[in-house]
Amino acid sequence: MESLVNVVNGIIWSPALIYLCLGAGLFYSIMTRFVQVRLFSEMISLLFKGKSSAQGISSFQALAVSLAGRVGMGNIAGVAAAIGFGGPGAVFWMWVVAFLGASTAYVESTLAQIYKEKDVITGEYRGGPAYYFERALGQRWYGIIFAIASILACGMFLPGVQANGVINAFAQVMGEGTVMNIGSLEVGSMRLVALGIILVVLAIIIFGGIKRIATFTEYAVPFMALGYIGLALVIMFTNYQMIPEVFGLIIGDAFTAQAGFGAAIGWGVKRGIYSNEAGQGTGPHAAGAAEVEHPSQQGLVQAFSVYVDTLLVCSATAFMILTMGTYNIQGTLPDGQFIVQNVAAGVEINSPAFTQMAMESVYGQFGNTFIAIAVFFFAFTTILAYYYIAEVNVAYLTRFISRGANKTGLFLVKVLIMVMVAYGGLNSAGYIWAIGDIGVGLMAWLNIVGILVIFFVARPTLTMLKDYEAQRKAGVKHYTFDPAKFGIKNAPYWEERHLKQQQRMAAQDPLHKERL
Structure with a gap:
């Protein structure tokens, strides 16, 4: 099974997908005139403007749910894997895919x-x-294929990665405990x-629906992300003299990587996409649940979430590891030798x-314990986000x-995710990460090709x-969107919303009614 998974993973994550992700990000950056830079301040201001309703969640809650999906094992274990297999230069390519991917996320x-x-x-x-594949393209069959792929990816392939990371971190702090035999696996009691x-x-949270998921994540994600970044900054400032050296290592290794140029790009993009999810098609599910005045508003908020994930949280991890030198770089040398070995050979890269x-x-046992707690919250909230995507x-x-x-269907998905969490938590890390990569790649292929066609x-x-920029320049107090004005069809929510707005204005202003 593991050999089959690796073969499928190699096919899906061929160089074609890696350059498709980078190419799509560059294309949308140019076409939007680098919206991720021009409207950065607007992204910040929009974070706290939207309010939740009976039907939808607020912009910030949608950001939190999408960040729950983005900020997970990819930020802690994924960055370590990118460095361990692709060298420090892989971090540079994570930055590139995040910067370009912000436009794709928009x-x-x-x-x-x-x-x-x-x-x-x-x-x-x-x-x-x-x-949007069904309504924008008129191709329901493509929407059905993506929905099935998403349920398989988020219900089966991806939750195990997060659970595996939580349990490994827990065992790193608490030890394995008494070894027990479960089927063909030897599992420590503390893992159980x-x-x-x-x-x-x-179980308590996912049976409560999107409102409960959003409420949990809007508090848990910012708290842990800020705490994690704060401790990383202390390490960086304590070793401030090494910051230029770490930057030089990342930039210099990006094009002449010790692990090979192709490895740096491949692992940087793969782990970058896994972490920030730009183009993967997961973020739009939370974005579609938000209550906003104009579609572009949530697009901008979601673009900002890519920055938070990669440029802040992933960078914090990379600088900690590279500053303290706690990494190995796995190569293809004979007898399993490392290109760089700073820690014990038996330390799991994934x-x-x-x-x-x-x-x-730096922090002693507290640091070890804090990472275990951070991993728990990051990975656990990601599992919640995966469930929500499968639910949608x-x-x-x-x-x-x-x-x-x-x-x-929803009950079966809940059971499936819990089974896969158990399965992933008790199996080897490398095998589980390979399964997760299949899920990420499958969704990315379908989504990026689809949005390019649209x-x-x-x-x-x-x-x-x-x-949106025209209304912003005009200084409107309340943004509006009329899909018919722009020839956009099959947008039922906005069509109904615009009609109600017109009816309210007509009731308040008889002259407006005559103009209509």
């Missing part, structure tokens, strides 16, 4: 807002790639304790171990069948950006 999240709809059963807003805690808390060792070297796609597939089909067919996101 595009996909704006599409999710334009083509979102109210769930026929719950009344909640639903949006994401499956919805950690797994039990995860499953109980997970785990939080490098990061824990960096923290422990189950709702998409069952929305025209029956309420019973919807309930059954761009060349209709260009709705560029139209939205121009409209």
Whole structure:
């Protein structure tokens, strides 16, 4: 099975996907005139403007849910893996894919807002790639394929990576405990304790729906991210004389990487996409659930989340590891030799171990314990985000069948995720990461190709950006969006919203009614 997984992973993550991700980000950056730079201040101001409603969550809650998906094992173990397999230069390529990917995140999240709809059963807003592929392209079959791929990726392939990281970090602090035989696996008792805690808390939250998930993540994610970045900054400032050296190591190694030029780009992009999810098609699900005045607003907020994930949290991890030198670089040399070896050869690269060792070297046991706690919150909130994505796609597939089909589908997804959390938590890290990469790559292929086709067919996101900037320049107090004005069809939520706005204005102003 492991050999099959590695073969499939190699096919999906061929150089074609790596350059597709970079190329799409560059293309959208140029077409939006680098919106990720021009409207950076607007991104900040929008974070706290939106308010939640009975049907939708606020912009900040949507940011928190999407950050829950972005800020996870990829930020702690993923960065360590990028360095361990691709060299320090891989960090540079993580930065590149984040900068370019912010524009991709804007595009996909704006599409999710334009083509979102109210769930026929719950009344909640639903949006994401499956919805915009069906409504923008008129290709329901492509939406169905993406929905199925998302359920497989987020319900089966990806949760195990997060659970594996949590349990490894827990075992690093508490030890393995008594070794027990479960089937063909030898598992430490402390791993079983950690797994039990995860499953109980997970069940309590996911059975509460998006509101409970959003409430939990809007407090947990900012708290842990700020604490994590704060401790990383202390390490950097304490060793400030090494900051230029670390920068030089990252930049210098990006093009002449000790692990090879191709390895640096490949691992940097792969772990960058895994971490910030730009183009993967996961972020739009939370974006589509937000209550905003204009589709571009949530697109800008989601673009900002890519910066938070990679340029802040991932960079914090990279600087800790490189500053303290707690890493190895795995090469292809004979007899399994390392290109660079600073720590014991047995330290697992695909785990939080490098990061824990960096923290422990400065903060002692507190650092080790803090990383374990950070891993728990980062990974746990990511599992919640994965569940929500799977839920949205189950709702998409069952929305025209029956309420019973919807309930059954959601129940099965809840059970599936809990089973895969247990499976991932008890298996080897490398194998589980390879499965997760398949999920990421599968969704990225479908989503990036789809949004590029939408761009060349209709260009709705560029139209939205121009409209939003025109209203912003005019200094309007309340933004409006009329899809018919721009020839955008199949946007039922915004069509209904605009009609109601016109009716309210007509009721208040008889002259407006005559103009209509």
